[in-house]
Amino acid sequence: MYYVNREQISVRLAVLPDVAESLLWLRANWDGSLIHGMAQERALHLAIETVTDVGSYLIDGFIMRDASSYEDIITVIAGEQVFPEALQEPLLELVKLRRPLVQDYFDWSREALHPLAAEMPAALTAFKQAVEAYLLRELGE
Template sequence: MYYVNREQIAQRLRSVPDVAGALRTLAFEWNGTLLQGLAQERALHLAIEIVTDVGSCLIDGFIMRDASSYEDIVEITGGEGVFPEALKETLLALVRLRKALVQDYYDWPRAELHPLTAQISEGLPAFKEAVESYLERELA
């Protein structure tokens, strides 16, 4: 029997529409202002945290192999069929941004629209739906 903290997962997934919407707006209305640059950084960072927090909850709850990195969280959950293979590369590219956003933030090119901004605005809702379907399938 598994103990999956569904409420903790749901709580994080409830942030997806806001974060995805912000990324979508930034992608379509980008003009490179400092405020937009900072908003993009934060929205990408939140997207990373959602994916890794939810992934960690799934790994712990379903007793999957231990993750050694943020990329490993995506690899493990993807390998377990939590989300479609087509989404895996996008999520891996996203989590690879974490160091740049959190540790090397002083070098982040704030005036540029990051290519993942538009991709994640679509990928994050797909991740949410896939996780919810996975939970229904595995815990039914």
């Protein structure tokens, strides 16, 4: 029997629509300002943390292979078919932004809309739906 913390997974997944909406808004209204740049950084950072937190809960709860890095979290849950194969590459590209956003923030370009900002709203929505479907398929209810 697995102990999957569905409550914590649900709490985190509930953040994704707001992150996706923020990225959609930024894409539509991008002006290269410092405020938009900082908002983009935060939205991408929240997307990264949410996806990796959910992945970690799934790995722990379903006793999957331990992940050795943020990228590996995506690889492990992809291997377990938590989400469609087409999402793996965009999610890997997303988590690769963690270091630049969290550790090398002083070098981050705040003037340009990052290419992933346009791709992430659909990917985050699909990730949320896929995780919910996976939980239903594996645990029922």
